[in-house]
Amino acid sequence: MLTIGELAKLAGTTVRAVRHYHGIGLLAEPVRDHSGYRRYGAAALVRLLRVRRLRELGLALDRIAELLDGAEPALHEALDALDAELAAQAERIAAQRAQLARLRAASPDPELPEPLAVIFAKAVADGAPARAVALEKEVLLLDLALHPERTDAIVAEYVRVYERLVQRPDYAELARRFDALADVDADTATVDGLAADMAAMIRAEHAAGEPRGSWHPLAEVVMSDWGTTMPRSQRRVMDRAMELVADLY
Known part of the structure; x- marks a missing residue:
């Protein structure tokens, strides 16, 4: 059984993050043992690893909570939706960069006519x-x-x-x-x-x-x-x- 520090280290996150996940209901908080310490098992580590991975992919915590407790196809649909959103953002960023390039080429000071x-x-x-x-x-x-x-x-x-x-x-x-x-x-x-x-x-x-x-x-x-x-x-x-x-x- 793992302490909160050991759990966080194995999952590649921080104790503060684990406590935050407890607070928002994303990770169940185990009962304390006779020594007064919380002990975590393999299931908690697997869930925390999945949380960290989905966060790295850009999903919001509230969406992660829905997905981890839902069906597997829902996860793929969420990732498809995120991918489409990122593609749209990339298009907007490309358009903004093109506009900046035009401004720089056309004027020595874009703030002025x-x-x-x-x-x-x-x-x-x-x-x-x-x-x-x-x-x-x-x-x-x-x-x-x-x-x-x-x-x-x-x-x-x-x-x-x-x-x-x-x-x-x-x-x-x-x-x-x-x-x-x-x-x-x-x-x-x-x-x-x-x-x-x-x-x-x-x-x-x-x-x-x-x-x-x-x-x-x-x-x-x-x-x-x-x-x-x-x-x-x-x-x-x-x-x-x-x-x-x-x-x-």
Whole structure:
């Protein structure tokens, strides 16, 4: 007669698993002997071996309980059903992998519409600060989520703005100055100076751009909350720059 530890070892499982099978009624719990220990016989070992094998094949414990106490043909039917389910899963996985391959081939960043993904990849290749690019991407993702009906217009406008901005001699320098503030507690003069320069650029782009459609009623709340995730000095610059161009919005 076997102790629970010996039973678990011979069956290639754990004592914890055996106790769990007791708890759910999958394996009968033997009475204790005069020493207070549970002792298991060959029948318990055979059942536990069958449980382990069916688990390895992917069957759920509740289904295993039904099958072990049922007729042999039911077991083959369950395995046939499991095989069909796995085949269907394999087809879905293959389709998902094919879709991922198409996305990777078509766009450098599957999270963004292709024109924007190309722009961001070019910005990184041109040496734009990685943190600044990441922040800009988050803003775009939020804008697209808030205004899904304007996706094409948002993409077109961003492309137009980007093409104008890269022609500005101060654009790259402003981006570098802003990125540098992520690691420091900037003084008021530095914050105000950068905010004024950014406000001037915003005004120039606002004058050159096209009127934007209506904003989502939650846009201000969402964007304000997003701003709290920025480093303190960068947030101060953005808040001050927005104050300077408040009349535009």
